[in-house]
Amino acid sequence: MATPPRRLFLARAVAAGASLAATAAVGYGTATTLRGPVVKRVTIPLAKLPRTAHGFRIAVVSDIHLGPILGRAHTRRVVETINRTHPDLVAIVGDLVDGNVTDLAPAAEPLRELRSRHGAFFVTGNHEYYSGADQWVDHVRELGIHPLENARTELPGFDLAGINDVAGQTERAGPDYDQALGDRDPARAVVLMAHQPVTIHDTVRYGVDLQLSGHTHGGQMWPFTYIADATNPTVAGLERYGDTQLYVSRGAGTWGPPVRLGAPPDVTVVELASLRA
Template identity: 40%
Template sequence: MSVDETVEAKPRRRGSRAVFGTVIAVVVLLLFGVPWATLVWSGNAWPAPVFIAGTALFLLVAAGFPVLMLRGHGGHSDAAARAADVLLGVVWVLFTWSVIGQAAGLLLALAGVADPMRSRAVTAGVLVISAVLLVWGYAEAMRVSRVRNVEVTLPRLGPGLDGLRVVLITDTHYGPIDRSRWSRGVVDVINSLDPDIVAHTGDIADGQVAQRLSQSAPLGDVRAKYARVYVTGNHEYFSGALGWVEHMTSLGWDALHNRHLLVSRNGDSLIVAGVDDRTAAGSGLPGHHADHAAALAGADPSLPVLLLAHQPQQITGAVDHGIDLQLSGHTHGGQMWPFHYLVRIDQPVLQGLSRHSDRTQLYTSRGTGFWGPPFRIFAPSEITLLTLRTPTPTPTS
C-alpha cells in the first residue's frame, strides 16, 4: 500500500466507525426511547418524582447497555455478557409491546377514553404482557428442546435406507450462561431416539473451547449407528473455528470441512456431505470457505446426497450441485417475536421443510439452544428427528 493509499484509508476507517457509531446510537435510542415514551412520558401524568425516577432509570440503563455489550461480547466477560443479553431481551419485548401499545392507545382515543386513564391503561397492558412473555420465554429457552418429527421423501433414496433416522441439532450456542445440565439433557434425548446419523449444523458455542468445555463435553456421549457429523456455523469464526473443529473431532465427530462420507445399509448408500459456513471465507483461515465441489469430489453422482450447511441461504449452492436434502439452522425461527421479520430479509426460509428445485429440499431447524437473550418467544427450540423415506410405489392397474 502506498503512502497516499494509507492516508486515504485512515479517513475511510474513521468514516466507517462514525457510521457504525451513529447506527448503534439510533438503535439504542429507539429501543429505550419508545418504551420510555410509552411507560413514563406519553399522557400518563405521573407525579414529578415518578417521572424523574423513571427517566433516570431509562437513561442509566441505555447508557450502560453498549458498555455491557462491548465488555461482554467484545471483552469476553461472561458476567457482562449475561447482563447485556438479559437486558437486550427485556428491552426488545418492551419496545415491541410499546409500539403495539401506542397503536392500542390510538384506538382507545377514538373510543373516547381520555388521558391519563388511556395512557395508564396502555402502560399497565405493556408491563403485564411483557412480564408474562419474558417469564414464559425464559422457561422456553432454558428447557431441554422438544423433539420435532419430520418425514422426508427422497426419490433417489434406495429401499435399503428407507426409514433411516437422522437427528439434527444446531445452534447450541454454549455461552455465558452455564448450561451443562441442559447439554446433558439434550444428549439423553438424542440417544433415546436411536439415531442412525446425528448431525450438528454449527454455532456450537460463543467462546473458545477452553471456556465451554463442560457445556460441550456431553456431545462426546452422543450415540449413532453410522455417523456423527458436524459443520461450522458463523459463530465458530468468532470463537476459534479451528479449535472447535479439532474439539469435535476429539469427541468422535466427523467434521465435514468441505468433504463427505458414505453411509450404507442393506445394499444402498447415502452420501453425507458438509460445507463450511458462508461467512468462513471472510475469516482469513486458509482453506475455510463453502466449497460444494470439494465436498462432493469423488462421490458417485448417482447416489442421493444429504448436505449439512449452516445457513438456509446456502441452498443456492445445493441446488446448483444437485443435492437431495440440505440440513440447516441459523435462523432460530426468529427466537423472539417479531424478530423473524428481520430474519426473513436475510434468509429464504425461517423454519421447516421446503422445496427449492425438482430434486433439492431444505430442512431448517429453529435451533436447539439460543443466542444472546435467554428467551424464546413464539419460536420454540427443537431436536429434530428426520425419517428418510423412499417414494411409495405407484400401484399399477
C-alpha cells in the same frame, strides 16, 4: 391544565398492564428455552434413496450456542433429548458455541454421550469463526464427533456431506462444493449439512437431494422474525428448490437473551423415505 383523575388512572393502568404482559412474555420465553428442545419429526422422500435405507433417521440439531448463559446443563438436556429418539445418525449443523475451547470445554463435555448407530457429525456455523473454528473442529473430534470440513462420507444407501460456513471465507476456509461433492457418484442420494440456508442455490446446482440447515432460530422472537424472514430463503421447516429439498431447524439454543417466543427450540428427527419401498 391538570389531567382528569379518571384519565390518569386509565393511562397508568394501561402502562402497568403492558409492563406485566411484557414481563410475562419474557418469563414464558425464558422458560421455553430452559426446558430444552422439543422433538419434531418429519419424513422426507428422496428419489435416489434405495429401499435398504428406507426409514433411516437423522437427528438434526443446530444453534446450541453454548456460552456464558447456556452451559453444561443445557448441553445435557440437548443430548438426552437426542438420545431418547434412538437415531441412526446425529447431524450438528453449526453454531455449537459462543466462546473458546478454554472457557467452554466443560460445557461441551456431555456431547461425548451422544448415541447413534452411525455416529455424530458436525459442520461449522458462523459463530464458530467468531470463536476460533480450528480449535472447535479439533475439540469436537476429541469428543467423538466427526467434523465434515468440505468433506463427504459414504453411509448405507446415501452420501453425507458437509460444507464449512460462509463466514469461513474470512479465514480462507469457506464452503467448497467441489471438494465436498466433486467426485461423488451422482447415482447415489446425497444429504448435505450446511449451516446457513442461503447456500441452497449453490446446493441446487450441485444436484444435492437434501440440505440440512439451521442459523435462523426460526426467528427466535419478535422483531427478529422480520430480519430472519428477510435474510433467509426459508426460516423454518421443509421447502423444495428445484430438485433439492431444504430442511431448516429452529435450533436448540438462543443468541442474545435466552428467550424464545413463537419459535420453541427443537431437535428434528428426519426420517428418509425411499420411493421404492
